[in-house]
Amino acid sequence: MTEPAPAPEPDDAAARRAVVPVICYPNETLPVPDLALCARARAGAVKVDEVTVPPREAACFRVAAGQFFRITSVEGPQVGDLNLWNANDLSERFYSGKSRALHGTHLTKGERMWSSFPHLRPMATITGDTLEWYGMDAFGGSVHDVIGTRCDPYTGNLLSGAQYHHCCHSNLTRALADETGMTLREAENHVHDVLNVFMCTGFTRDTGQYFMKASPVRPGDHIEFFAEIDLLGALSACPGGDCSSEHTSDLAPCHPLLVEVFAPQEGTLAGWESPLPNGYDRSHGRGS
Numbered sequence: 001m002t003e004p005a006p007a008p009e010p011d012d013a014a015a016r017r018a019v020v021p022v023i024c025y026p027n028e029t030l031p032v033p034d035l036a037l038c039a040r041a042r043a044g045a046v047k048v049d050e051v052t053v054p055p056r057e058a059a060c061f062r063v064a065a066g067q068f069f070r071i072t073s074v075e076g077p078q079v080g081d082l083n084l085w086n087a088n089d090l091s092e093r094f095y096s097g098k099s100r101a102l103h104g105t106h107l108t109k110g111e112r113m114w115s116s117f118p119h120l121r122p123m124a125t126i127t128g129d130t131l132e133w134y135g136m137d138a139f140g141g142s143v144h145d146v147i148g149t150r151c152d153p154y155t156g157n158l159l160s161g162a163q164y165h166h167c168c169h170s171n172l173t174r175a176l177a178d179e180t181g182m183t184l185r186e187a188e189n190h191v192h193d194v195l196n197v198f199m200c201t202g203f204t205r206d207t208g209q210y211f212m213k214a215s216p217v218r219p220g221d222h223i224e225f226f227a228e229i230d231l232l233g234a235l236s237a238c239p240g241g242d243c244s245s246e247h248t249s250d251l252a253p254c255h256p257l258l259v260e261v262f263a264p265q266e267g268t269l270a271g272w273e274s275p276l277p278n279g280y281d282r283s284h285g286r287g288s
């Protein structure tokens with residue numbers, strides 16, 4: 001059998017490529033978070049919990065609706081892989097792909113982590129980001145992406161035959177199992193694509209490949225969230241460290257990450273209500 005010839009360019013190829021793109025999901029009608037209210041509530045908030053995530057490990061934390069949580073780089077540059085679940089129903093979890101479709105490839109202050117179908121509501125709103133200044137660099141790289149998945153042992157095995165156990169996927173699986181009493185197999189089913197906290201990533205312009213580069217994060221940098229619903233979170237201090245060279249090994253220098261939870265003073269969230277699940281009737285065109 002002969003190889004089919006590559007499809008020839010049509011005569012109007014240049015015109016077709018020149019078509020101006022349109023935004024898939026114009027987001028002007030998204031519900032707007034009340035950042036001023038959040039700022040007032042945050043001003044008098046007191047710390048109620050903290051968890052240190054060891055390097056190449058993960059840890060869970062819980063945040064009640066209306067509280068804040070902050071992830072801080074400590075000791076050295078380090079990226080984190082963040083999973084979020086509804087603390088009362090683990091089937092509602094962070095939906096990386098839809099958050100990307102709504103906000104773009106990287107999240108920052110004022111943007112939200114949205115939950116899976118059929119809920120599709122804000123789980124957490126980013127209320128502070130000390131790396132907001134980074135913007136988009138000349139390579140098309142930016143910080144806090146929702147384009148990667150999470151480093152995992154299966155892809156490592158596929159590419160190199162490795163058996164490595166401290167990928168974020170496995171770290172998150174162990175942490176969730178320890179927190180809930182689930183078996184590893186049960187917990188693994190709940191682990192999902194992450195918000196890549198502090199990670200600097202993009203797609204190469206020529207080949208469209210996912211790239212990473214040394215994170216601009218420095219000790220003291222942090223990203224802060226307002227919990228829109230009761231949350232169970234899990235954060236992995238990625239074995240990639242600052243992700244300047246590689247992951248899926250113990251070679252990169254790694255550092256801990258700090259998670260702190262803050263409770264606002266009574267009454268400072270007056271007028272705020274936890275968002276309801278999505279309003280679609282779920283009849284899918286077949287009546288109710």
Ligand SMILES: [Zn+2]
Nearest residue numbers: 151168238239
């Ligand atoms: Zn990782």
